[in-house]
Amino acid sequence: MSSSDDDGRASASALARLVGADPSAFEGAWGRTHLLHHGAGFEDLLDLPAVDELLTTRGLRTPFLRVAKDGTPFDERRFTSGGGVGAAIADQLDDARLTALFADGATLVLQGLHRTWAPVAEFVRDLAAELGHPVQANAYITPPQSQGFSAHYDVHDVFVLQLSGEKRWVIHDPVLRWPMRDESWEKGGRRDLVARAAEGEPALDVVLVPGDCLYLPRGHLHAATALGGVSAHLTLGIHTWTRHHLATDVMRQALTRASDLRAPLPAGVDVGDPTAISQDAAAVRAALLAAVESISDADLAAAMGRRADDSGRPAPVSPLAQAAAVRDLTADSVVRVRAHLRLRHVPTGEGLRLVGRGVDVLLPEATAPHVLDTLLDGAPHRVGDLPAAASDLVTRLLAAAVLVPA
Helix, strand or coil: CCCCCCCCHHHCCHHHHHHCCCCHHHHHHCCCCCEEEECCCCCCCCCHHHHHHHHHCCCCECCCEEEEECCEECCHHHCEECCCCCCCCCCEECHHHHHHHHHCCCEEEECCHHHHCHHHHHHHHHHHHHHCCCEEEEEEEECCCCCCCCCECCCCEEEEEEEEEEEEEEEECCCCCCCCCCCCCCCCCHHHHHHHHCCCCCCEEEEECCCEEEEECCCCEEEEEEEEEEEEEEEEEECCCCHHHHHHHHHHHHHHHCHHHHCCCCCCCCCCCHHHHHHHHHHHHHHHHHHHHCCCHHHHHHHHHHHHHHCCCCCCCCHHHHHHHHHCCCCCCEEEECCCCCCEEEEECCEEEEEECCEEEEECCCCCHHHHHHHCCCCCEEHHHCCCCHHHHHHHHHHCCCEEEC
16 A cells, blocks of 8 residues: 555555454454444545535446435436537436435445545555455445435445544444345345344444544445534445355356256156156256366466456556556666466466456466566566567567556
8 A cells, every 4th residue: 555645654555444454453343243443544445525526527327426415316317418519428427416425315335435535445455455345335424313224235345434524423333244146135025124133232333533433334224424524434345355255166067067968857757746856956966066076276377367367457558557567667667566466377388377357368388487487476576687589578568568667
Protein backbone atom coordinates (compact mmCIF):
# COMPACT_ATOMS: atom_id res chain seq x y z
CA MET A 1 0.00 0.00 0.00
CA SER A 2 1.42 3.34 -1.00
CA SER A 3 0.12 6.70 0.13
CA SER A 4 1.19 10.30 -0.13
CA ASP A 5 0.32 10.93 3.53
CA ASP A 6 3.07 11.62 6.06
CA ASP A 7 1.27 10.37 9.17
CA GLY A 8 2.63 6.82 9.11
CA ARG A 9 -0.20 5.27 7.14
CA ALA A 10 2.00 4.78 4.08
CA SER A 11 4.02 2.15 5.93
CA ALA A 12 0.96 0.16 7.05
CA SER A 13 -0.45 -2.65 4.95
CA ALA A 14 -3.97 -2.24 3.65
CA LEU A 15 -5.29 -4.87 6.06
CA ALA A 16 -3.43 -3.39 9.05
CA ARG A 17 -5.12 -0.03 8.43
CA LEU A 18 -8.47 -1.79 8.81
CA VAL A 19 -7.86 -4.15 11.72
CA GLY A 20 -4.71 -2.93 13.47
CA ALA A 21 -1.10 -4.01 13.47
CA ASP A 22 -1.77 -7.32 15.27
CA PRO A 23 -3.63 -9.61 12.84
CA SER A 24 -4.46 -12.29 15.41
CA ALA A 25 -7.78 -10.69 16.45
CA PHE A 26 -8.87 -10.50 12.83
CA GLU A 27 -7.82 -14.08 12.15
CA GLY A 28 -10.15 -15.15 14.94
CA ALA A 29 -13.02 -13.02 13.61
CA TRP A 30 -12.58 -13.90 9.93
CA GLY A 31 -15.83 -15.35 8.61
CA ARG A 32 -17.22 -15.78 12.14
CA THR A 33 -17.98 -12.57 14.01
CA HIS A 34 -17.85 -8.78 13.86
CA LEU A 35 -14.73 -6.80 14.73
CA LEU A 36 -14.44 -3.07 15.49
CA HIS A 37 -11.18 -1.14 15.06
CA HIS A 38 -10.55 2.54 15.79
CA GLY A 39 -8.15 3.65 13.05
CA ALA A 40 -6.36 6.82 12.03
CA GLY A 41 -8.77 7.92 9.31
CA PHE A 42 -9.46 7.16 5.70
CA GLU A 43 -9.87 10.61 4.16
CA ASP A 44 -6.97 9.88 1.80
CA LEU A 45 -9.17 7.25 0.14
CA LEU A 46 -12.33 9.31 -0.28
CA ASP A 47 -13.81 12.50 1.17
CA LEU A 48 -16.92 14.60 0.55
CA PRO A 49 -15.30 16.89 -2.08
CA ALA A 50 -14.28 13.74 -3.95
CA VAL A 51 -17.87 12.51 -3.77
CA ASP A 52 -19.08 15.80 -5.28
CA GLU A 53 -16.48 15.49 -8.04
CA LEU A 54 -17.62 11.98 -8.88
CA LEU A 55 -21.27 13.04 -8.94
CA THR A 56 -20.79 16.15 -11.07
CA THR A 57 -17.76 16.19 -13.38
CA ARG A 58 -16.74 12.58 -14.10
CA GLY A 59 -19.61 11.72 -16.46
CA LEU A 60 -20.61 8.70 -14.37
CA ARG A 61 -23.51 6.58 -15.59
CA THR A 62 -25.68 3.96 -13.98
CA PRO A 63 -25.03 1.49 -12.45
CA PHE A 64 -22.16 3.46 -10.85
CA LEU A 65 -24.80 5.17 -8.68
CA ARG A 66 -27.88 3.96 -6.83
CA VAL A 67 -30.23 6.21 -4.88
CA ALA A 68 -32.53 4.93 -2.12
CA LYS A 69 -34.74 6.23 0.67
CA ASP A 70 -36.09 4.24 3.62
CA GLY A 71 -34.86 1.03 2.02
CA THR A 72 -36.52 1.64 -1.35
CA PRO A 73 -34.31 2.27 -4.42
CA PHE A 74 -35.37 4.96 -6.87
CA ASP A 75 -35.79 4.26 -10.56
CA GLU A 76 -32.68 5.53 -12.34
CA ARG A 77 -34.77 7.93 -14.42
CA ARG A 78 -35.30 9.96 -11.23
CA PHE A 79 -31.62 10.97 -11.13
CA THR A 80 -30.21 10.65 -14.67
CA SER A 81 -30.45 12.57 -17.94
CA GLY A 82 -28.64 12.96 -21.24
CA GLY A 83 -25.23 14.60 -21.57
CA GLY A 84 -26.08 17.07 -24.33
CA VAL A 85 -24.47 17.51 -27.73
CA GLY A 86 -21.70 15.00 -28.37
CA ALA A 87 -22.49 12.97 -25.24
CA ALA A 88 -26.22 12.33 -25.48
CA ILE A 89 -26.21 9.20 -23.33
CA ALA A 90 -29.48 9.09 -21.42
CA ASP A 91 -28.29 7.53 -18.16
CA GLN A 92 -25.64 10.03 -17.03
CA LEU A 93 -25.95 11.37 -13.50
CA ASP A 94 -27.98 14.58 -13.22
CA ASP A 95 -26.48 16.66 -10.42
CA ALA A 96 -29.50 18.96 -10.03
CA ARG A 97 -31.86 16.03 -9.57
CA LEU A 98 -29.43 14.39 -7.15
CA THR A 99 -29.26 17.62 -5.15
CA ALA A 100 -33.04 17.61 -4.70
CA LEU A 101 -33.23 13.92 -3.80
CA PHE A 102 -30.39 14.19 -1.27
CA ALA A 103 -32.00 17.26 0.33
CA ASP A 104 -35.19 15.19 0.66
CA GLY A 105 -33.41 12.46 2.64
CA ALA A 106 -32.21 10.04 -0.03
CA THR A 107 -29.00 8.05 0.37
CA LEU A 108 -26.50 8.11 -2.51
CA VAL A 109 -24.62 4.88 -3.21
CA LEU A 110 -21.52 5.20 -5.35
CA GLN A 111 -20.90 1.71 -6.71
CA GLY A 112 -17.76 0.22 -8.21
CA LEU A 113 -15.38 2.81 -6.79
CA HIS A 114 -12.56 0.32 -7.34
CA ARG A 115 -13.03 1.21 -11.02
CA THR A 116 -13.77 4.94 -10.85
CA TRP A 117 -11.64 6.49 -8.07
CA ALA A 118 -7.88 5.89 -8.13
CA PRO A 119 -7.07 6.02 -4.37
CA VAL A 120 -9.82 3.50 -3.62
CA ALA A 121 -8.81 1.33 -6.57
CA GLU A 122 -5.19 1.13 -5.38
CA PHE A 123 -6.25 0.31 -1.82
CA VAL A 124 -8.65 -2.38 -3.04
CA ARG A 125 -5.97 -4.03 -5.18
CA ASP A 126 -3.57 -4.09 -2.23
CA LEU A 127 -6.22 -5.47 0.15
CA ALA A 128 -7.28 -8.17 -2.30
CA ALA A 129 -3.66 -9.24 -2.69
CA GLU A 130 -3.24 -9.49 1.10
CA LEU A 131 -6.47 -11.34 1.74
CA GLY A 132 -6.30 -13.58 -1.33
CA HIS A 133 -10.00 -12.87 -1.96
CA PRO A 134 -11.64 -10.50 -4.49
CA VAL A 135 -12.67 -7.05 -3.19
CA GLN A 136 -15.09 -4.39 -4.42
CA ALA A 137 -15.85 -0.89 -3.06
CA ASN A 138 -19.04 1.16 -2.66
CA ALA A 139 -19.64 4.42 -0.77
CA TYR A 140 -22.83 5.38 1.05
CA ILE A 141 -23.61 9.07 1.62
CA THR A 142 -26.57 9.60 3.93
CA PRO A 143 -28.29 12.86 4.96
CA PRO A 144 -28.70 13.63 8.68
CA GLN A 145 -31.11 11.41 10.62
CA SER A 146 -31.76 9.23 7.56
CA GLN A 147 -31.61 5.51 6.88
CA GLY A 148 -30.79 4.28 3.41
CA PHE A 149 -31.57 0.58 3.85
CA SER A 150 -33.48 -1.38 6.49
CA ALA A 151 -31.99 -4.38 8.32
CA HIS A 152 -30.54 -6.87 5.84
CA TYR A 153 -27.53 -9.07 5.28
CA ASP A 154 -24.96 -9.25 2.51
CA VAL A 155 -23.76 -12.37 0.73
CA HIS A 156 -20.15 -11.19 1.05
CA ASP A 157 -18.01 -10.05 3.98
CA VAL A 158 -17.65 -6.29 4.42
CA PHE A 159 -15.34 -3.73 5.96
CA VAL A 160 -17.19 -0.50 6.80
CA LEU A 161 -14.86 2.52 6.86
CA GLN A 162 -16.43 5.64 8.38
CA LEU A 163 -15.24 8.61 6.31
CA SER A 164 -17.17 11.57 7.73
CA GLY A 165 -20.05 12.27 10.10
CA GLU A 166 -21.43 9.68 12.48
CA LYS A 167 -23.53 6.63 11.81
CA ARG A 168 -25.24 4.25 14.21
CA TRP A 169 -24.91 0.58 13.30
CA VAL A 170 -27.15 -2.11 14.79
CA ILE A 171 -25.86 -5.64 14.20
CA HIS A 172 -27.71 -8.93 14.73
CA ASP A 173 -26.51 -12.51 14.39
CA PRO A 174 -27.22 -14.36 11.12
CA VAL A 175 -30.50 -16.04 10.28
CA LEU A 176 -28.53 -18.04 7.69
CA ARG A 177 -24.85 -18.75 8.26
CA TRP A 178 -22.53 -18.12 5.32
CA PRO A 179 -25.22 -17.42 2.69
CA MET A 180 -24.24 -18.11 -0.91
CA ARG A 181 -24.57 -15.67 -3.81
CA ASP A 182 -28.07 -16.94 -4.69
CA GLU A 183 -29.33 -16.83 -1.08
CA SER A 184 -30.07 -13.13 -0.63
CA TRP A 185 -32.09 -11.93 2.34
CA GLU A 186 -35.03 -11.04 0.07
CA LYS A 187 -35.55 -14.57 -1.29
CA GLY A 188 -36.88 -17.85 0.06
CA GLY A 189 -38.97 -16.28 2.81
CA ARG A 190 -35.90 -14.85 4.50
CA ARG A 191 -37.18 -11.28 4.42
CA ASP A 192 -39.61 -12.10 7.26
CA LEU A 193 -36.90 -13.97 9.18
CA VAL A 194 -34.63 -10.94 8.92
CA ALA A 195 -37.37 -8.54 10.04
CA ARG A 196 -38.15 -10.66 13.11
CA ALA A 197 -34.49 -11.13 14.01
CA ALA A 198 -33.91 -7.36 13.74
CA GLU A 199 -36.47 -6.80 16.51
CA GLY A 200 -34.42 -8.84 18.99
CA GLU A 201 -31.45 -7.93 21.16
CA PRO A 202 -28.57 -6.78 18.94
CA ALA A 203 -25.13 -8.37 19.01
CA LEU A 204 -23.66 -4.87 18.61
CA ASP A 205 -25.09 -1.35 18.77
CA VAL A 206 -22.37 1.19 18.03
CA VAL A 207 -21.87 4.69 16.62
CA LEU A 208 -19.04 4.86 14.10
CA VAL A 209 -17.03 8.09 13.88
CA PRO A 210 -14.43 9.02 11.24
CA GLY A 211 -11.52 6.58 11.35
CA ASP A 212 -13.57 3.66 12.69
CA CYS A 213 -13.66 0.39 10.78
CA LEU A 214 -16.25 -2.35 11.33
CA TYR A 215 -15.80 -5.87 9.92
CA LEU A 216 -18.91 -7.98 9.31
CA PRO A 217 -18.89 -11.54 7.92
CA ARG A 218 -21.46 -12.37 5.30
CA GLY A 219 -24.91 -13.13 6.69
CA HIS A 220 -24.70 -10.81 9.71
CA LEU A 221 -27.74 -8.52 9.84
CA HIS A 222 -27.10 -4.79 9.88
CA ALA A 223 -28.89 -1.47 9.60
CA ALA A 224 -27.33 2.00 9.73
CA THR A 225 -28.73 5.45 10.50
CA ALA A 226 -26.91 8.75 10.01
CA LEU A 227 -26.66 11.00 13.06
CA GLY A 228 -26.11 14.75 13.22
CA GLY A 229 -24.59 15.86 9.94
CA VAL A 230 -24.03 14.15 6.61
CA SER A 231 -22.54 10.69 7.06
CA ALA A 232 -20.32 8.96 4.51
CA HIS A 233 -18.82 5.51 4.74
CA LEU A 234 -16.90 3.28 2.37
CA THR A 235 -17.90 -0.38 2.21
CA LEU A 236 -15.32 -2.87 1.01
CA GLY A 237 -17.05 -6.08 -0.05
CA ILE A 238 -14.94 -9.24 0.26
CA HIS A 239 -16.17 -11.94 -2.12
CA THR A 240 -14.66 -14.85 -0.28
CA TRP A 241 -13.46 -17.96 -2.00
CA THR A 242 -15.13 -20.97 -0.33
CA ARG A 243 -14.94 -24.73 -0.33
CA HIS A 244 -18.04 -24.55 -2.49
CA HIS A 245 -15.88 -22.97 -5.21
CA LEU A 246 -13.43 -25.86 -4.86
CA ALA A 247 -16.28 -28.35 -5.04
CA THR A 248 -17.69 -26.68 -8.15
CA ASP A 249 -14.36 -27.01 -9.94
CA VAL A 250 -13.93 -30.59 -8.75
CA MET A 251 -17.31 -31.53 -10.22
CA ARG A 252 -16.70 -29.61 -13.43
CA GLN A 253 -13.42 -31.43 -14.02
CA ALA A 254 -14.87 -34.78 -12.94
CA LEU A 255 -17.75 -34.49 -15.41
CA THR A 256 -15.29 -33.67 -18.17
CA ARG A 257 -13.10 -36.68 -17.35
CA ALA A 258 -15.94 -39.18 -16.89
CA SER A 259 -16.66 -39.41 -20.62
CA ASP A 260 -18.73 -42.60 -20.23
CA LEU A 261 -21.48 -40.48 -18.68
CA ARG A 262 -22.32 -39.25 -22.17
CA ALA A 263 -23.85 -42.64 -23.02
CA PRO A 264 -27.67 -42.67 -23.45
CA LEU A 265 -29.99 -44.40 -21.01
CA PRO A 266 -31.92 -47.37 -22.42
CA ALA A 267 -34.81 -46.82 -24.81
CA GLY A 268 -38.13 -46.92 -23.01
CA VAL A 269 -36.60 -46.11 -19.61
CA ASP A 270 -38.83 -44.60 -16.92
CA VAL A 271 -36.42 -42.11 -15.33
CA GLY A 272 -38.86 -41.62 -12.45
CA ASP A 273 -38.58 -45.29 -11.42
CA PRO A 274 -35.68 -45.95 -8.98
CA THR A 275 -35.44 -49.57 -10.09
CA ALA A 276 -35.22 -48.61 -13.77
CA ILE A 277 -32.27 -46.27 -13.25
CA SER A 278 -30.46 -48.14 -10.47
CA GLN A 279 -27.84 -49.80 -12.67
CA ASP A 280 -27.01 -46.56 -14.49
CA ALA A 281 -27.00 -44.60 -11.22
CA ALA A 282 -24.42 -47.00 -9.79
CA ALA A 283 -22.29 -46.59 -12.91
CA VAL A 284 -22.51 -42.81 -12.59
CA ARG A 285 -21.42 -42.88 -8.94
CA ALA A 286 -18.50 -45.16 -9.71
CA ALA A 287 -17.38 -43.04 -12.68
CA LEU A 288 -17.60 -39.81 -10.71
CA LEU A 289 -15.73 -41.21 -7.73
CA ALA A 290 -12.93 -42.42 -10.00
CA ALA A 291 -12.80 -39.07 -11.81
CA VAL A 292 -12.75 -37.11 -8.55
CA GLU A 293 -9.88 -39.23 -7.23
CA SER A 294 -7.89 -38.46 -10.39
CA ILE A 295 -8.04 -34.68 -9.89
CA SER A 296 -4.84 -33.44 -8.29
CA ASP A 297 -4.42 -30.39 -6.09
CA ALA A 298 -2.41 -28.85 -8.94
CA ASP A 299 -5.33 -29.37 -11.35
CA LEU A 300 -7.68 -27.69 -8.92
CA ALA A 301 -5.26 -24.84 -8.17
CA ALA A 302 -4.88 -24.16 -11.90
CA ALA A 303 -8.65 -23.84 -12.31
CA MET A 304 -9.00 -21.63 -9.24
CA GLY A 305 -6.05 -19.54 -10.40
CA ARG A 306 -7.91 -18.76 -13.62
CA ARG A 307 -10.90 -17.66 -11.56
CA ALA A 308 -8.65 -15.45 -9.46
CA ASP A 309 -7.21 -13.89 -12.62
CA ASP A 310 -10.71 -12.95 -13.74
CA SER A 311 -11.73 -11.61 -10.32
CA GLY A 312 -9.69 -8.41 -10.42
CA ARG A 313 -7.52 -6.14 -12.49
CA PRO A 314 -3.82 -5.34 -12.34
CA ALA A 315 -2.48 -1.87 -11.62
CA PRO A 316 -3.35 0.53 -14.45
CA VAL A 317 -0.98 1.10 -17.35
CA SER A 318 -0.78 4.42 -19.24
CA PRO A 319 -0.96 3.64 -22.99
CA LEU A 320 0.82 6.80 -24.17
CA ALA A 321 3.57 6.65 -21.55
CA GLN A 322 3.99 2.94 -22.19
CA ALA A 323 4.43 3.44 -25.93
CA ALA A 324 6.97 6.19 -25.24
CA ALA A 325 8.86 3.93 -22.83
CA VAL A 326 9.20 1.25 -25.50
CA ARG A 327 10.20 3.76 -28.17
CA ASP A 328 12.69 5.71 -26.05
CA LEU A 329 14.28 2.85 -24.07
CA THR A 330 17.88 3.61 -23.08
CA ALA A 331 20.42 2.33 -20.58
CA ASP A 332 19.19 4.96 -18.14
CA SER A 333 15.55 3.82 -18.34
CA VAL A 334 14.20 2.44 -15.07
CA VAL A 335 11.46 -0.20 -15.14
CA ARG A 336 9.55 -2.35 -12.69
CA VAL A 337 6.96 -5.08 -12.95
CA ARG A 338 3.34 -3.95 -13.15
CA ALA A 339 1.63 -4.69 -9.83
CA HIS A 340 -1.03 -7.33 -9.24
CA LEU A 341 -0.57 -9.24 -12.50
CA ARG A 342 -0.57 -12.66 -10.76
CA LEU A 343 2.24 -13.84 -13.05
CA ARG A 344 3.13 -17.51 -13.47
CA HIS A 345 5.82 -19.22 -15.54
CA VAL A 346 4.48 -21.98 -17.81
CA PRO A 347 7.21 -24.04 -19.53
CA THR A 348 6.44 -25.00 -23.15
CA GLY A 349 8.31 -26.70 -25.96
CA GLU A 350 8.73 -23.35 -27.70
CA GLY A 351 10.11 -21.32 -24.81
CA LEU A 352 8.90 -19.86 -21.56
CA ARG A 353 5.30 -18.70 -21.39
CA LEU A 354 4.39 -15.93 -18.96
CA VAL A 355 0.70 -15.78 -18.03
CA GLY A 356 -1.39 -13.70 -15.64
CA ARG A 357 -4.13 -11.09 -15.59
CA GLY A 358 -4.40 -9.96 -19.19
CA VAL A 359 -0.94 -11.38 -19.89
CA ASP A 360 0.03 -14.26 -22.16
CA VAL A 361 3.56 -13.76 -23.48
CA LEU A 362 5.78 -16.37 -25.10
CA LEU A 363 9.43 -15.58 -24.40
CA PRO A 364 12.36 -16.97 -26.43
CA GLU A 365 14.04 -20.19 -25.32
CA ALA A 366 17.23 -18.20 -24.78
CA THR A 367 15.61 -16.11 -22.00
CA ALA A 368 17.79 -16.33 -18.92
CA PRO A 369 15.55 -17.31 -15.97
CA HIS A 370 17.64 -15.36 -13.45
CA VAL A 371 17.31 -12.15 -15.52
CA LEU A 372 13.55 -12.66 -15.81
CA ASP A 373 13.25 -13.30 -12.07
CA THR A 374 15.18 -10.10 -11.39
CA LEU A 375 12.91 -8.04 -13.64
CA LEU A 376 9.80 -9.48 -11.96
CA ASP A 377 10.93 -9.09 -8.34
CA GLY A 378 8.92 -5.90 -7.80
CA ALA A 379 11.91 -3.57 -7.42
CA PRO A 380 12.86 -0.82 -9.90
CA HIS A 381 15.74 -1.73 -12.22
CA ARG A 382 17.92 0.48 -14.41
CA VAL A 383 18.30 -1.16 -17.81
CA GLY A 384 22.02 -0.35 -17.97
CA ASP A 385 22.61 -2.32 -14.77
CA LEU A 386 21.22 -5.51 -16.28
CA PRO A 387 23.12 -7.97 -18.50
CA ALA A 388 23.54 -6.70 -22.07
CA ALA A 389 21.17 -9.32 -23.46
CA ALA A 390 18.35 -8.11 -21.21
CA SER A 391 17.53 -5.08 -23.36
CA ASP A 392 15.48 -7.09 -25.86
CA LEU A 393 13.64 -8.82 -23.02
CA VAL A 394 12.83 -5.47 -21.37
CA THR A 395 11.48 -4.16 -24.68
CA ARG A 396 9.31 -7.25 -25.13
CA LEU A 397 7.92 -7.04 -21.57
CA LEU A 398 7.28 -3.29 -21.84
CA ALA A 399 5.37 -3.86 -25.09
CA ALA A 400 3.28 -6.53 -23.33
CA ALA A 401 2.63 -4.17 -20.36
CA VAL A 402 4.32 -6.61 -17.98
CA LEU A 403 6.95 -3.99 -17.16
CA VAL A 404 6.15 -0.30 -16.75
CA PRO A 405 8.30 2.83 -16.36
CA ALA A 406 9.30 3.23 -12.72
